[in-house]
Amino acid sequence: GAGVSQTPSNKVTEKGKYVELRCDPISGHTALYWYRQSLGQGPEFLIYFQGTGAADDSGLPNDRFFAVRPEGSVSTLKIQRTERGDSAVYLCASSSITGELFFGEGSRLTVL
Amino acid sequence: AQTVTQSQPEMSVQEAETVTLSCTYDTSESNYYLFWYKQPPSRQMILVIRQEAYKQQNATENRFSVNFQKAAKSFSLKISDSQLGDTAMYFCAFMKSDGGSEKLVFGKGMKLTVNP
Numbered sequence: 001g002a003g004v005s006q007t008p009s010n011k012v013t014e015k016g017k018y019v020e021l022r023c024d025p026i027s028g029h030t031a032l033y034w035y036r037q038s039l040g041q042g043p044e045f046l047i048y049f050q051g052t053g054a055a056d057d058s059g060l061p062n063d064r065f066f067a068v069r070p071e072g073s074v075s076t077l078k079i080q081r082t083e084r085g086d087s088a089v090y091l092c093a094s095s096s097i098t099g100e101l102f103f104g105e106g107s108r109l110t111v112l
Numbered sequence: 113a114q115t116v117t118q119s120q121p122e123m124s125v126q127e128a129e130t131v132t133l134s135c136t137y138d139t140s141e142s143n144y145y146l147f148w149y150k151q152p153p154s155r156q157m158i159l160v161i162r163q164e165a166y167k168q169q170n171a172t173e174n175r176f177s178v179n180f181q182k183a184a185k186s187f188s189l190k191i192s193d194s195q196l197g198d199t200a201m202y203f204c205a206f207m208k209s210d211g212g213s214e215k216l217v218f219g220k221g222m223k224l225t226v227n228p
Contacts, residue, residue, distance in 0.1 A: 031214065033215065035216075040220070040221075041220055041221070042116075042203050042205075042218030042219050042220050042221050043157070043203075043216070043218050044218070045215040045216065045217070048214070048215055056215065059215070089155055091155070091157065093157070095214070099214065100159060100162075101157075101159070101214075101216065103156050103157040103158075104156065105154055105155045105156045106155040106156070108155075
């Protein structure tokens with residue numbers, strides 16, 4: 001597609017459940033980023049992929065969060081044993097060697 | 113660690129007027145980039161303007177310009193001839209340019225409303 005695509009757009013789940021959020025970057029973009037934006041805050045960095053490997057995962061809050069990008073394109077952010085504090089908008093961005101980040105419209109996660 | 117501060121949570125302006133959004137940052141890095149992003153209700157972050165710290169000349173993109181004061185660590189955004197479509201959240205952001213992880217550090221944002 002023309003832009004970064006994220007699915008689902010909205011996800012409501014119950015505390016303790018497992019959630020997967022998908023990001024389809026712009027074709028040819030080698031770098032992919034996940035950010036988390038809580039209500040009333042700016043986005044916070046979670047993880048950065050260069051190709052298939054996680055080059056920097058220093059922003060993942062704990063071991064319940066994990067992300068993969070097995071073929072260097074689509075990425076999935078996985079959250080285990082969700083907690084109410086995980087409720088946020090999860091933004092994905094991709095970039096080419098020019099460096100400009102292009103963002104998707106995010107996935108809003110609500111944990112009840 | 114880098115921090116970005118946007119002290120004005122909200123501003124409003126009349127259509128066609130000029131408005132300035134303020135941003136300060138803290139870093140010990142000498143090479144970095146600064147950005148202003150716009151986030152409309154669609155949630156998509158859209159790049160407004162970018163400034164390389166090594167450049168003394170302030171960046172300009174059509175109606176948008178910045179006032180970059182490196183010594184003061186200040187990076188304000190000026191929007192001229194405000195339009196209704198400029199209504200959005202605006203985020204100031206910082207990125208190191210050391211060739212490592214190109215992660216952005218964002219401020220808390222500022223809600224701008226342009227009134228007809």
